[in-house]
Amino acid sequence: xxVDQLSRVFAAxxxxxxxxxxxxLAVGDATVxxxxxxYDVSVQAVSKHIKVLTDAGLVSQTKDAQRRPxxxxxxxxxxxxxxxxxxRQQAQxxxxxxxTVLAEMRGEEQSTHHREQGAAS
Amino acid sequence: MNATxxxxxxxxxxxxxxxxxxxxxxxxxxxxxxxxxHTDPELFARWVGPNGMQTKIxxxxxxxxxxxxxxxxxxxxxxxxxxxxxxxxxxxxxxxxTFDGQPDGVALETLRFEDLGDGRTRLHAQSLVDSFEGxxxxxxxxxxxxxxxxxxxxxxxxxxxx
Numbered sequence: 643x644x645v646d647q648l649s650r651v652f653a654a655x656x657x658x659x660x661x662x663x664x665x666x667l668a669v670g671d672a673t674v675x676x677x678x679x680x681y682d683v684s685v686q687a688v689s690k691h692i693k694v695l696t697d698a699g700l701v702s703q704t705k706d707a708q709r710r711p712x713x714x715x716x717x718x719x720x721x722x723x724x725x726x727x728x729x730r731q732q733a734q735x736x737x738x739x740x741x742t743v744l745a746e747m748r749g750e751e752q753s754t755h756h757r758e759q760g761a762a763s
Numbered sequence: 764m765n766a767t768x769x770x771x772x773x774x775x776x777x778x779x780x781x782x783x784x785x786x787x788x789x790x791x792x793x794x795x796x797x798x799x800x801h802t803d804p805e806l807f808a809r810w811v812g813p814n815g816m817q818t819k820i821x822x823x824x825x826x827x828x829x830x831x832x833x834x835x836x837x838x839x840x841x842x843x844x845x846x847x848x849x850x851x852x853x854x855x856x857x858x859x860x861t862f863d864g865q866p867d868g869v870a871l872e873t874l875r876f877e878d879l880g881d882g883r884t885r886l887h888a889q890s891l892v893d894s895f896e897g898x899x900x901x902x903x904x905x906x907x908x909x910x911x912x913x914x915x916x917x918x919x920x921x922x923x924x925x
Contacts, residue, residue: 747806
């Protein structure tokens with residue numbers, strides 16, 4: 643996935659209504675009319691949201707004559723999840739290195755403490 | 764406590780409404796130890812990584828108003844980073860972060876060390892990037908170069924979507 647597409651995916655998902663629509667499409671395909679149903683908004687407004695999601699590659703609309711149901715492109719999600727998980731993994735590796743440094747610091751502090759105790763007795 | 768099975772996991776969240784990346788991670792250390800590991804250049808260079816890269820500190824003044832610069836290198840490839848320490852407090856570091864490869868980009872990073880007691884501390888790290896595009900480029904650069912700066916996960920969002 644190219645950087646600009648990732649940006650579009652993030653931007654598309656920044657809107658709570660669009661996140662909600664995506665959540666509903668994850669259950670199954672739906673028409674624009676069906677998606678508009680639970681919201682107090684026009685079909686036109688929903689169409690605009692769908693266009694943003696389509697441009698981001700998250701949703702596709704089949705050319706099924708009248709109905710033209712919206713379909714969630716699940717693999718785009720999987721890709722994004724992979725990117726982010728890879729990123730998280732790098733942070734995890736970094737902090738496991740920090741764990742090692744901190745363990746060594748504790749060891750040094752303890753041996754210093756023991757030396758001081760030894761000198762005092 | 765079993766050290767191998769009890770690794771603390773990084774939790775990451777990319778804010779959907781702001782170009783912010785938030786991260787938390789617990790450590791078996793006091794806030795003072797964690798602060799030292801972030802401000803002592805020799806200690807910092809040992810863990811900032813990424814794996815397989817050597818970090819060379821070129822400039823380091825971890826005090827309020829100070830500055831930092833380092834390069835991470837591997838096989839002749841070098842990636843430089845620099846920034847300012849805006850504030851170095853008791854349990855908080857506020858600093859700027861710039862990747863030399865994108866000199867116009869700058870992130871504002873806030874690190875906070877929360878004392879959990881019993882020698883444990885929770886690190887809260889927040890990076891405010893100057894645009895969504897900037898944040899997403901950071902995500903992408905993490906993939907391409909292994910430079911693991913900036914953190915993102917949409918755990919909460921993804922969970923919401925499923």
